[in-house]
Amino acid sequence: MDYKFTDNKKNLLDQIASCKQEWKSVLDDFFIKFNKQLITDKGASIEGGMQPNFIW
Known part of the structure; x- marks a missing residue:
């Protein structure tokens, strides 16, 4: 989980709420x-796309 992402979005919402x-x-x-x-992410995993999901 990316806590920085979440914190950044919360700060942006606070700025919107305060008209900044x-x-x-x-x-x-x-x-x-x-x-x-x-x-x-649509590209192949070797090109930086998502890794396929495997079902065991």
Whole structure:
């Protein structure tokens, strides 16, 4: 679990609540990075994509 990720998102939400950050820009930034990660994860594991799940 990535506690830094969770803490960062909590801080961003606090900034949105106190009108120090615009919610649309926060969501745009998140989804741009998330989309890039999804594209990477579709690749083969040797190219940085996700490892296949094995059922024993």
